[in-house]
Amino acid sequence: MGHTLFGALGLFSLNILLYCGHAQGVPQSVLTVSPSWTSPGDSVTLTCRWRFFWYKAVPDMSRYSYYTYELLAGGTTGTEQDSYILHGQTHTAGYQCRAGRGDPVSYNQYSYVKFVWSGGVNPAASLTVSPHRLQHFSTESLSLICEGNSAEWRVKKADEDGYVSSCSDWGEMTGSTCNIDIRARSGVYWCESATQSSNAANITIHSVRHPVLTVSPSWTSPGDSVTLTCSVGPPSAGWRFFWYKAVPDMSRYSYYTYELLAGGTTGTEQDSYILHGQTHTAGYVCGVGRGDPVFYTLYSDVKFVWSGGVNPAASLTVSPHRLQHFSTESLSLICEGNSAEWRVMKADEDGDVLPCSYWGEMNRSTCNTNTRASSGVYWCESETQFSNAANITIHSEFIFI
Structure with missing residues (x-):
């Protein structure tokens, strides 16, 4: 699958700059001053020393969505600089850092994993999106298929906030395929094995509303x-x-x-x-x-x-024969025509459609309304026909003038 379609960041043999900021907490930073005794006008040097350690994140397939950490080449002693350049980046990968000081070194906690994504083909690990496009809709089926030099795979997603989740959070993993469900959202998707990460796909999933x-x-x-x-x-x-x-x-x-x-x-x-x-x-x-x-x-x-036109195959008769009624009087809606089975329907001013049983009682082909009946458009239905319609106003009480 070419990088034209699935270039999440499109990184091909580029240099990557990692930056590490250490969190407050343990171990506490230690400040040194030199000299500690001065004469008026002397200069004083303040030194706060940390060393920064750089790691590649390796998927831990036995622990859901965890990673183990492998020091990058030559990283056992760390760096004094808080940045690290990776040369010749070719495939998707995750990285972490942490800071330490002292001898022996006391470390703070690891950073969160940060990913560098690539749409480039990795023969050892590849992601195929089916259907083969980056724009999808929440109501359609979407499969993410992992292939390569592994018998065990997991599919990951990073959302726009950087939060990383696994297929089981928004789909179902079957073998090497993740079939997503309606919980899936837009994000960068990729496959992981115990040793490899695949090309990444920046997929947009549109929520579909009723037309x-x-x-x-x-x-x-x-x-x-x-x-x-x-x-x-x-x-x-x-x-x-x-x-x-x-x-x-x-x-x-x-x-x-x-x-x-x-x-x-x-x-x-x-x-x-x-x-x-x-x-x-x-x-x-x-x-x-x-x-x-x-x-x-x-x-x-x-x-x-x-x-309101007459339909010989289906007709509605209102009894009493008028369109203005009161909720306290009896009102019958009678269906006639070429059917042995009828139902009476009503649409209110909001367009909600309800059958006779909500506001009356259906007796064969006649609906006798009760006090729950309200104004609306009434009509009869059979399995093949609709009757003429009647726009009936039902007043809740008599008005005396």
Whole structure:
């Protein structure tokens, strides 16, 4: 896999400068002064001596995400300088430092591991990302595959704050492959064996939100055209849009199945779709996809286009026959048409859709409302049809003037 795609930092035989700052705590710094007795006008030298020790981090495969520390070449006596130059860096590697002083040397704690990443190919350890790209979405499957001269691997990730975690924190390790789940986030990913680190991949994982469908107009007269518009969060480029009709699923309470609209198997590049000659109430859904093969996000919520026009196959009758009602009076919603099974639905002003059982009682093809009923658009559904819709206002009490 070339470094053009997976160049996390793109380091090829470069010189790397390491810097070490020692933490406060043990051992305490020791200050010397010279001379300790002076005459007026003398100069005094203050000396605080530390020696710095430089290590390569070696994966400890027996201890989850730990590392052991190997002194870099010639590093047994440390350096007086707080920086160290690595010449000819070729592969991903981790480094640590610590400071010490005295004879025998008393050390402070090790620093955290810091990584130098490379996208360069390492025959002894390689990372393959599948699908083969750096931009991914949280709802699609993503595999990180380790290959090389080892029988045991682990996959690591460093986030933007430098925090390093292992595959088990955001996926599942199976053999030499890490299959990530929805907990995965953007970061630099790489493989480790007991002796090697692979090329690194700087992967961006986008959280995918539900697409949002809008319909215009939401109330139609027979023959009107209706525009469906589907929006998705960033990145917005590169999506294909898929358009569906909602079909009532009578076996699952208030659910719907989705049927692609005519000619919709390949989707559209445009985020809008025009329905010509709308005649009856209907529900619609959109979805978005990208890639080859196409990866789909979640579906949008169902949005309805309502019609008051008569549909011989499905009709709603409101009894008493008016659109203004009061919560204290009885109200029946009667379904008729070419079906033996019906349900009555209501959409409130926020677009939430609920069946009769939430605000009434369904008796065969009639819904008798109770005091929980509220204003909204009401209609009947069978397994194949939607009835005319009624925009009913239900007042909570009588108003005396």
